[in-house]
Amino acid sequence: MYTGIDLQQALIDVLMGFGLTQGVAKVLWMPLPMLLVFLVASVLALVCTWLERKVSAAAQQRIGPEYMGPFGVLVPLADVGKLIIKQDIIPAKADPILFTLGPVIVFISVFLCYLVIPFGQNLLISDVGTGIFLVIAISSIAPIGLLMSGYSSNNKYALLGGLRAAAQSISYEIPLALAALAIVLMSNGLSTVSIVNQQADYGILSWNVWRQPIGFVIFLISALAECERLPFDLPEAEEELVAGYQTEYTGVKFMLFYGSSYANLLLAGLLVAVLYLGGWELPFPIDRISDWFGISKNTPWWQIITASLGITMTLLKAYLFIFTAILLRWTVPRVRIDQLLDLGWKFLLPIGLVNLLLTAAFKIALPNYFGG
């Protein structure tokens, strides 16, 4: 049965045409999606840094980067070039092993989460059964890297920054997980693809934002806190802690931190898109259109159109979140550490529990609307 484009099978067939066995061809295929997603995530994170400069400039009535390429789009590349050729300094009294391992752990834990982020029905590395739970679990490794770099820098600002980062991400992980749990309750599965498919029926009306408004707000706040963005950027608060755990870092190691913080922001945006804004779905159900025109869903050119529309929609939704986060960064003052922890434990956690209870009650009472 023909089910549309299958890139994996096509590539394996081509490679077998060159005389390779099927096993070898499969091994050659396997790293390709990972490499592609890694590259795309890096490029999109670089776009985030450019967007940050432009939006902050607009918020302060400046022009921002202008001369490097059209609208200064080459600034991120210049950044990367500068950071790569900088000298890699390890402070004399620092612990060299932990100092190097810290940024690596943070970087790996952020990029591993892209394993389950879907850009389309089959456009993801692996549709793991544990899906969203895996993302929450893996992103909880990052604080260890932050603590490691904060401790090994042998600098009180770095240590305080690392401790704050760990405290913050432990506190806000719980409301984040509770908000995601309410979504999971509605979609009867942890897999990210099934979560999106459950929001696919009626276009924009069936997106989870309308069914989970409280969870949406909780998720937005916790995601900002997990990304250490203003108003929750306590771990690297410039006025108090120099740069927190990043204080002693230069060159490539700093680039790992910088890159992973923006990749984390992008990840949060993609998660918001997948969990609440219908993932790759358009505001109107695209399957209806193909039915009207009598196009089979498996026609190759139609598949290419839907896939590219899906990727565009996912990225648009993700960048909507990122744009909001950047605007917030340049308009809202920072909270104090006690206010931050109060907000997490005394407000978001109870509200998250209530939201979960409400969702369960609605699921039993109105199974048609809440995915019974």
Add this chain to the structure above:
Amino acid sequence: MNLGEGVQAVSLVILSAMTIAAAMGVVLIPNIVYSAFLLGGVFISISGLYLLLNADFVAAAQILIYVGAVNVLILFAIMLVNKQEDYQAVKLSLVRKITTALVCIGLFCLLALTVTSTPWLLTPNIAAVPSTLVIIGKHLFTDYLLPFELASVLLLVALVGAIILARREFVPDPVATEFPAAEESLSLLERPREQLVGSSSSEN
């Protein structure tokens, strides 16, 4: 042996070696911070072993709870204390270490004997399930309901205890009695700190 089996065999060897090496490091390295970080390595390797056993949910839960919460809290405690202090030399340390090693080796031999002599009931073919979640959920709400509820009650008790310890205003002031020493050993040593003048007192 096809590709999948080969990868599984290699990862089993690597993960076991990592687990054992990291666990030995936790015990043998004198620097407590290294030990704590290596403990995280042990937990991650064990979750890899769970993954090899098709227990994907347990593997993710292992990472979330043991690495993300327990290990971070251990590190947090160590770093908040952050006291650079060399351990004082213990008397007869060599004898103590040898005794400990002997006891540990004996325990290991005993366990190995038990493992090898027990006739394990092995199911030859386990049907591959797309997700272990459904099965775990069914078990939790049927034959493992009582342990599940008991565990939740235990966690609730621990939660209440932690909150009482954290909100020290509920701890009664020590009452002067004839036996102050006995009283002191039963009461909490830490007392609520007086609020500093000028710090915010309106936040509660």
